[in-house]
Amino acid sequence: MLKVGIFSFAGCEGCVVEFVELLNDHQDWLKKIDFKYAKILKKSEDFTGLDVAFIEGAIVSEADVERIKKIRDSCKKLVCIGTCATMGQPAGQRNFFNDDLKKEVQFLVDRFHQLPKVLSVKEVVKVDAEVQGCPMNDDAFVKVLNGLLEEFK
Amino acid sequence: MHRDLDITIDGVSRIEGHASLELKVKQGVVEDLKLSVSEDKRFYTQAVRGKNALNLPNITSRICGTCSYAHLLCAIESVENALNVQPSEQTVILRKLAAYSMIIRDHAMHLYLFSLPDAFGKESVLEFSEEEMKWVNEGFRVKKAGNTLSTMIGGRAVHPTSLAVGGVASIPKKEDSARIIHDLKEVRPLVLKIIEFFYNSQFSLKQNTRYVSSMNDDFSYLGSSIIDSDGEVIQKSGFMDHFFRVVIPYSEAVGYELEGKDYVVGALSRMNLKKKSLHRDTLKDAASFLSVFPSNNIFHNNLAQAIELLHAVDSSIEILQMDFRLEERVEPVLKEGEGIGVVEAPRGLLYYHVKTGADGLIKDANLVIPTSQNQIRMQMDIKQLVEKLISEDKEKGVVEMEIEKLIRAYDPCMSCATHFLNVKWI
Numbered sequence: 306m307l308k309v310g311i312f313s314f315a316g317c318e319g320c321v322v323e324f325v326e327l328l329n330d331h332q333d334w335l336k337k338i339d340f341k342y343a344k345i346l347k348k349s350e351d352f353t354g355l356d357v358a359f360i361e362g363a364i365v366s367e368a369d370v371e372r373i374k375k376i377r378d379s380c381k382k383l384v385c386i387g388t389c390a391t392m393g394q395p396a397g398q399r400n401f402f403n404d405d406l407k408k409e410v411q412f413l414v415d416r417f418h419q420l421p422k423v424l425s426v427k428e429v430v431k432v433d434a435e436v437q438g439c440p441m442n443d444d445a446f447v448k449v450l451n452g453l454l455e456e457f458k
Numbered sequence: 459m460h461r462d463l464d465i466t467i468d469g470v471s472r473i474e475g476h477a478s479l480e481l482k483v484k485q486g487v488v489e490d491l492k493l494s495v496s497e498d499k500r501f502y503t504q505a506v507r508g509k510n511a512l513n514l515p516n517i518t519s520r521i522c523g524t525c526s527y528a529h530l531l532c533a534i535e536s537v538e539n540a541l542n543v544q545p546s547e548q549t550v551i552l553r554k555l556a557a558y559s560m561i562i563r564d565h566a567m568h569l570y571l572f573s574l575p576d577a578f579g580k581e582s583v584l585e586f587s588e589e590e591m592k593w594v595n596e597g598f599r600v601k602k603a604g605n606t607l608s609t610m611i612g613g614r615a616v617h618p619t620s621l622a623v624g625g626v627a628s629i630p631k632k633e634d635s636a637r638i639i640h641d642l643k644e645v646r647p648l649v650l651k652i653i654e655f656f657y658n659s660q661f662s663l664k665q666n667t668r669y670v671s672s673m674n675d676d677f678s679y680l681g682s683s684i685i686d687s688d689g690e691v692i693q694k695s696g697f698m699d700h701f702f703r704v705v706i707p708y709s710e711a712v713g714y715e716l717e718g719k720d721y722v723v724g725a726l727s728r729m730n731l732k733k734k735s736l737h738r739d740t741l742k743d744a745a746s747f748l749s750v751f752p753s754n755n756i757f758h759n760n761l762a763q764a765i766e767l768l769h770a771v772d773s774s775i776e777i778l779q780m781d782f783r784l785e786e787r788v789e790p791v792l793k794e795g796e797g798i799g800v801v802e803a804p805r806g807l808l809y810y811h812v813k814t815g816a817d818g819l820i821k822d823a824n825l826v827i828p829t830s831q832n833q834i835r836m837q838m839d840i841k842q843l844v845e846k847l848i849s850e851d852k853e854k855g856v857v858e859m860e861i862e863k864l865i866r867a868y869d870p871c872m873s874c875a876t877h878f879l880n881v882k883w884i
Contacts, residue, residue: 315498318475319523319616325567326615329602332595340584346571347582348471348862365498395520396498398505406504413499440523440616 307457310342310355312376314362314369315396315423316389319440321345321361324386327443337454355380356457361441363389363396364424366417377430381457384434384449386441390426395439397423461486461848463857470862472572472582474524474871479840479861486848493837494709495829506823511537511814512623512790518810518825519617524567524871526617527560527608528803531680536810537623539797541818543790545625548782550680552626555777556611556618557679557801558770562604563615564804565725565763565770568869569652570597573760576863577659593655596648600767603641607774610634625787635778642771642778649771650743653764657747661757663843663864667720667835669727669752672800672807677728677735677769679802685731686716687752694798697809701826704834713833714826720835723806723828724869725762726753736765737772744768756839757867763804792818803828805871829870836868 313321325345328334342352352358358380364373377383389396399410400422413419426432436446463483470477475495482490502521506514515533519526531553538545545553574593575582583594605615610630612618620627630638668688672681684692692700704713715721730752734741741748744765750758792814799810806828813821843864847857 313476315500317520317523317526319520319526322474322523322567323616325571326563326601326605329598329605332598335584344469344471344476345474346472347584349469365500369498395505395517396500399501402501402504406507410499410501410504413501417499419498439520440614 306339307337307454308339308341308354308356310352310358310376310380311340311345312342312352312358312360312372313344314360314373314390314426315365316362316387318361320387323440323443324359324446327447331447334450352376353379357382357384357453359384359386360390360426361386363393364420364426364429365396366419368418370420370429373426373429382433382453383426383430384436384453385426385432386436386446388437388439391435391437393423393425393428399423461851463848463854465854465858465861467858467861470865472575473866473869474522477865477870481840481844483844483848486845488841488844491837491841491844492708493833493840494706495711495833503823503825506820509820511540511792511812511818511820514812514820514823515621515623516617521825522871523616524564525560525803525805527556527612528679528801528808530618530621531557532799532801532803532808532810534621534623534799535680535801536797536799536812537814538790539799540795540812540814541623541790541793541797542795543624543788545788546785548629548785549625551777551780552611552629552782553621554676554678554680555774556608556621558774558777559604559607559611561679561766561770561804562774563601563608565767566597566601566604568804569656569760569763569767570594570601572866572869573656576661576866577655593652596651600645600648600652603638603645603771606641607638610638622787624790625785629782629784630778639775639778642775646768646771649764649768653744653747653761653768656761656764657750659757659760661863661867662755663757663839663867665722665754665756665835665839667722667754668716669730670716670721670723670807670831671727671731672802673732675735676773677732677737678773681800681802681807684800684807686721687727687730694800694809697798697811697826698824701831706833709833711827711830711833714831715834720838721831722756722835723831724759725766725804725806726756726759727806728802729753729758729762729765736769737776739772740765740769756864759867759869763869805829805869806831829868832868832870836865836870839864
């Protein structure tokens with residue numbers, strides 16, 4: 306069984322919803338994959354010893370940076386899904402704010418310990434594969450997942 | 459028995475998004491309870507300013523991957539009202555169909571994947587027995603019918619591409635409609651089964667609150683005015699005079715009160731307030747289950763969702779039998795204006811208020827999200843539940859599980875609200 310973790314950072318969680326939609330046609334995944342960490346499906350705490358970590362969402366806070374580094378250390382392959390994880394957008398729209406808008410949100414950026422600039426995952430840790438799209442492209446994801454199922458057989 | 463207890467739940471599972479809870483109980487009394495949305499803020503209210511109004515639907519759709527259709531439709535309505543764009547009758551019907559497809563997908567996901575494990579006393583569907591798994595397989599079939607419908611009408615299931623200000627980019631083809639009607643008729647008996655299943659559920663938590671829903675005569679998810687449980691009609695233009703924003707400092711989402719008091723939106727509210735306008739086939743086949751409403755048991759939210767699932771299936775079948783013709787899009791003219799959109803998202807009332815400048819750029823946008831509106835009541839319900847469980851001397855693990863169950867009954871959506879739950883017992 307492929308030991309998988311699915312992690313959400315800043316974003317709309319549409320890529321995970323897209324994944325749940327894909328289960329409609331791929332219920333065999335529930336037998337081939339050991340969902341060690343997947344909050345959408347179960348209570349999840351421990352994410353050590355993963356084969357693959359799927360990451361959706363952008364890195365916006367100091368806590369996010371710490372968490373993604375821990376995930377990187379506990380998985381063999383790290384795969385980013387969707388444009389928030391791969392490009393930091395659209396979750397990172399504030400990177401493009403003008404000075405007035407920046408000033409307006411600064412107290413919230415400070416209150417919730419957000420970073421000066423929203424980052425894509427590869428700006429923080431090494432990434433092994435990316436599935437682009439907003440939401441992620443279904444066919445590309447299926448191809449990556451099938452490749453991983455084969456690789457870790 | 460009087461007890462002290464500290465609980466921290468960091469990341470409630472089987473909900474959409476991230477929520478946490480910190481709870482301190484001293485001598486059987488809840489001393490401190492902080493239910494917080496812990497999704498990272500993404501500053502949509504600011505990000506849309508200065509953007510072309512016609513792009514607003516595609517931007518705010520990204521607030522939520524679960525109910526992107528609701529955000530998109532609400533943004534469209536608000537912008538059309540600001541620019542005085544009058545969509546055709548056919549466009550409105552097709553938007554209703556798009557919203558029904560969202561309800562089928564979203565309620566099916568919540569009921570079969572998130573709520574069923576609570577009903578079977580399991581942690582997740584991944585631990586289901588073969589017998590229990592049959593329910594999940596049925597759920598996937600129902601969800602798939604909704605997905606096919608969404609894909610046909612919206613281009614795809616998440617962040618649809620073919621619904622826009624002024625019109626729709628494609629109309630259902632006869633052969634596609636026939637195929638989807640066939641799929642929907644095939645899953646309809648499964649939906650009746652899941653209604654009966656949740657009708658027989660014994661979970662109960664009685665609330666003393668007000669139920670709020672938008673009003674219309676066909677139980678579609680595009681609303682006109684707003685109504686509350688006391689029969690008071692609030693026009694959508696007067697929304698901000700009645701519903702007040704409450705800042706919750708420890709949460710990344712704001713809360714709302716109606717005239718100084720908590721209230722609840724969502725499937726339970728809709729069923730309590732307008733069950734009479736359900737589709738006639740739903741009224742006929744779900745008659746014996748509808749007598750439950752009006753109900754003040756929040757767990758009946760799941761039964762209400764299941765009945766809505768049937769209503770969405772029946773209404774979609776009816777719409778798909780209509781004849782459609784390709785129409786020219788009503789070409790929007792950019793201008794200064796102000797517009798309101800009201801849509802019933804799966805989790806309840808969604809409200810957009812936008813202002814555009816003469817250049818057609820968004821000057822200001824105010825978005826009121828269902829989960830934000832439910833946040834205050836949810837916290838009150840948790841307090842009531844915890845004090846009851848402590849008085850019954852229940853163990854910490856049981857208390858935690860029951861809190862999560864209650865939160866899930868609301869079907870909260872945290873991505874939207876930050877625009878929610880780690881439980882921390884402090």
